[in-house]
Amino acid sequence: MRILGIALLLVLTACSTGDTEVTIAPEPPEQIVEEWLTGLEAVDVDVLADITAAHNVALVAGAENGFTAEQMVAVADQGLPAATARSYWTSFRDGFTDFLVVPMSQVEVGGVGRFSVDDEQFAAVGIALGESTAEVLLHAEPDGWRVDLVATVGPALAVQIRRLVATLVDEADDDIARRYAQTALASLGAALARDPANRALELEIEAIEDLPIDLSR
Numbered sequence: 001m002r003i004l005g006i007a008l009l010l011v012l013t014a015c016s017t018g019d020t021e022v023t024i025a026p027e028p029p030e031q032i033v034e035e036w037l038t039g040l041e042a043v044d045v046d047v048l049a050d051i052t053a054a055h056n057v058a059l060v061a062g063a064e065n066g067f068t069a070e071q072m073v074a075v076a077d078q079g080l081p082a083a084t085a086r087s088y089w090t091s092f093r094d095g096f097t098d099f100l101v102v103p104m105s106q107v108e109v110g111g112v113g114r115f116s117v118d119d120e121q122f123a124a125v126g127i128a129l130g131e132s133t134a135e136v137l138l139h140a141e142p143d144g145w146r147v148d149l150v151a152t153v154g155p156a157l158a159v160q161i162r163r164l165v166a167t168l169v170d171e172a173d174d175d176i177a178r179r180y181a182q183t184a185l186a187s188l189g190a191a192l193a194r195d196p197a198n199r200a201l202e203l204e205i206e207a208i209e210d211l212p213i214d215l216s217r
Contacts, residue, residue, distance in 0.1 A: 054079030
């Protein structure tokens with residue numbers, strides 16, 4: 001499995017687009033990120049599965065590794081098979097670690113900006129990597145915050161994500177294709193809100209919006 005860890009090291013610009021009322025579990029976003037980093041360092045697939053959304057991770061893994069439409073359908077609900085998940089997260093961890101100037105256990109987590117995009121609520125949690133900074137983006141779901149892998153690393157994979165979604169629109173059931181397309185749009189939209197000058201990302205979002213599928217359902 002391949003991972004573009006450099007995407008995690010982008011310094012993004014804060015942006016807020018309004019307020020949305022969402023019922024969120026007590027764990028604050030920064031705590032979720034701390035748990036994610038701990039789980040990532042240990043490649044604890046159970047912890048990682050608990051604090052990320054299966055279809056969101058599948059979209060990144062599929063875009064990076066050329067999953068077929070059939071494979072994307074298979075992992076939409078249950079997530080990556082255990083062996084595949086361990087391999088993927090190990091590669092992700094290794095790629096991330098290559099860019100750290102401090103051990104992962106010494107990454108400082110702090111600074112939370114909450115914002116909403118199209119009635120979806122997100123949080124941007126700052127992490128300090130020595131003298132560098134980055135953000136991990138989270139999405140508010142009914143049962144709590146989840147690390148949004150598409151929003152966090154998606155800008156570096158926007159072309160691949162758009163191509164994968166287009167393949168799903170062509171080859172998969174409409175409900176599955178719609179779900180992945182909506183995930184891509186929501187998460188990449190959150191990334192764009194943090195980096196509004198990213199015209200390349202904006203164009204890929206527009207291309208997904210133009211795909212021949214009803215996204216309103």
